Amino acid sequence: MTGTPARHDVVVLGAGIVGICVALHLQRLGRSVVLVDRRGAAEETSYGNAGLIQREGVYPYGFPHDYGALVRYGMNRTIDAHYHPSAVLALAPFLWKYWHHSRPARHEKIAHIYSHLIEHCVTEHDDLAAEAGAQDFMKRTGWMKVFRTERERDKRYAEAARWKSEYGLNFATLDRAQLQEAEPHLAPVLVGALHWIDPVCVDDPQGLALAYAGLFERHGGVFAQGNAASLEDVKTGWRVKTARGPIEARDAVVALGPWADTVTRALGYDLPLAVKRGYHMHYRPAGEARLNHPVLDHERGYFLAPMRQGIRLTTGAEFAHRDAIRSPVQLGRAEPIARDLFPLAERLDNEPWMGARPCTPDMLPIIGKAPRHDRLWFAFGHAHHGLTLGPVTGRLLAEMVTGAKPFVDPLPYRPERFGP
Template sequence: MQVDVDGDISADAAVLGAGIVGVSVALHLAKRGLSVALIDRRGAGEETSFGNAGLIQREGVYPYGFPHDFGALLRYGLNRTIDASYHPSALPRLAPFLFRYWRHSRPSRHAAIARQYATLIEHCVDEHRGLAAEAGAQALMKPDGWIKAFRTERERDARFAEAEGWRREFGLNYRALDAAAMQASEPYLTPGLVGGLHWTDPLSVVDPQALTLAYVALFERLGGRFVQGNAASLARDGQGWTLRTAAGRISARSAVIALGPWADTLTNSLGYDLPLAVKRGYHMHYRAAGAAKLNHPVLDVERGYFLAPMRRGIRLTTGAEFALRDAPKTPIQLARAEPIARDFFPLAERLEPEPWVGARPCTPDMMPIIGPAPRHRDLWFAFGHAHHGLTLGPVTGRLVAEMMCGEAPFVDPAPFKADRF
């Protein structure tokens, strides 16, 4: 990377967005010897990558779909659940996206999407482990998987059957826990649970932002540079791209848009009409009461919230809030979940004054947009990962870097191209 007498920076590539996806793209490019500037308006990992459930979901071959059974649609329509909520005022703008999302979630279409999506998911653990080893961040990852806890035999048996099907088709590993085994695995959970489904392949991350920052530190050791700046200033300049930052003007041969839920603000200005929306989510940390300990991340399946043991405490996360990206906080789901979670596991006081809220960038077919921009040379897209940004960050980073450097991609990128829309 070169800096001229005026302080302007020249690089091979500028990566816009320093969440886990953008950081992973920048890191993989730097590993290939390119000079790379990583740009974000804030610090690295301070937006969506800050507040997730901390799972690297090897089992997540089926991206989260829109329900098709009448009972679930009725429950969500009443807008009183923990796992899904919506802003009525946002529905007119969200309706076209939601309709397309619903159509792609039909069982046959969802199954076809899963077979394509699994080609990314199957690499997530290995790719994270490789980067974490280079970054010295292995201690941030726990190889113990995560658990779905069941209150009813009907739900338990249905999920066991589903898991067995996925094991046969996708090679996933799990343990079916009866009530006694569930109690032994998590002795501080409420008695009366009828069992659990323990996915054993995934990793859990005890501090997702710390992992992102560890990857940034490795990126910088390889010669990369993190700079604060606003991606909206990106402009074509001859054969390359320029943008203004706090460190001066950056000129780069290639640019990568990895802006997560803000990607469409830039792609729209460049003439693309990509069907992007957001699912917002909330979290809060709690002290575990007394000597209570949570050994695994746990989903309370029938109630629709998630508890994860983190460095900061026990993190309670909510499901999806369908709202406009920049709408004011409405942590209704968190308020609904907290008293139920306190009965489920002994939580003590809140550890933050306000809930955190973040936005997950979503496409209607539930798959990310990865690959070259259809109408601009040397412009690349890497966004739309929905619930699996942390899971797929390093996989996406490697795939984009291989395409940009003319290498044979280790995953077929065709299903994830922008022009599929």
């Protein structure tokens, strides 16, 4: 379609959880917004995550520094991490910086910065969910990290105690008997669990995102299918091609997650964005088995979450090129171990789902104004915490775009930290 471009105040590129929340908050502040995606809303990474709003997640997931973990990863046979050998050379600069920022002293400093976003994650979700009528997706059960060895159990208990002291996080420790009472269908091979109480579990992450998108459209927001790569700088702001025809807006927000570089590189930005790919599969619980909490098998490195679609088994991180062929070897490694821990019946999906998490080497998202373009804004790089931080990012960026006072200091997340 061609013709006179439709005009809006803001075009948001990317209809994952982050883009949807940016659009919603801009709308709340009086802006006319069009949300653009090449597919439908929340059909990519926002569909297949583990469904946690991680209030406890003040320490973003770092690169391990203990020798044993590095040796295991080097053998490339683990569940929690896997790499494509063909991608290692290209990823090496990113991985080196990621390793550097994950050093304990640096990681601790990053956590203090990150905590200012994380502390608002549940309240900001609650605010949107209440307005969208989406509270039924959110379960106040918290989640559990379960242990097979006393050594790891005690180490993580001590870590949690430090985090409670520093950040006010709430948790409970469960011994073997208490864990069996809370989760009677887990095999009795575990020595205890760490129960994070503050996080909220989402039993259909895409459903929650679609509820937010529905709220946006009910209040007059426009969704248009289009290719973000068509974004161009024009005299009156920005223009993008969509199935509805060309759309122009004064401001543009890039919220494309792992595909952000399809726009940023074309505009001259060389941001250090990489991806961690992950897989999931749904299973029917066998017989009368029930999983009451999401569970991380800590020493084995996979996650089980009760979802509306079934029990979702998710894997750790796969380091590969974003668009490389799928290789769900981690899922294949995890499935028999998971079946031994919890009675999973048949697979419910035709094939494993795969998503890509957009990551920065310093583990902080990129939120703020583009350094060299007027009225261009970035909101991506949330790694494992896109669902967690979608509403927080949406509110923060909307306040920046509209000139309102930001409720969180945006300086640490600015794009300029990686250069002009």
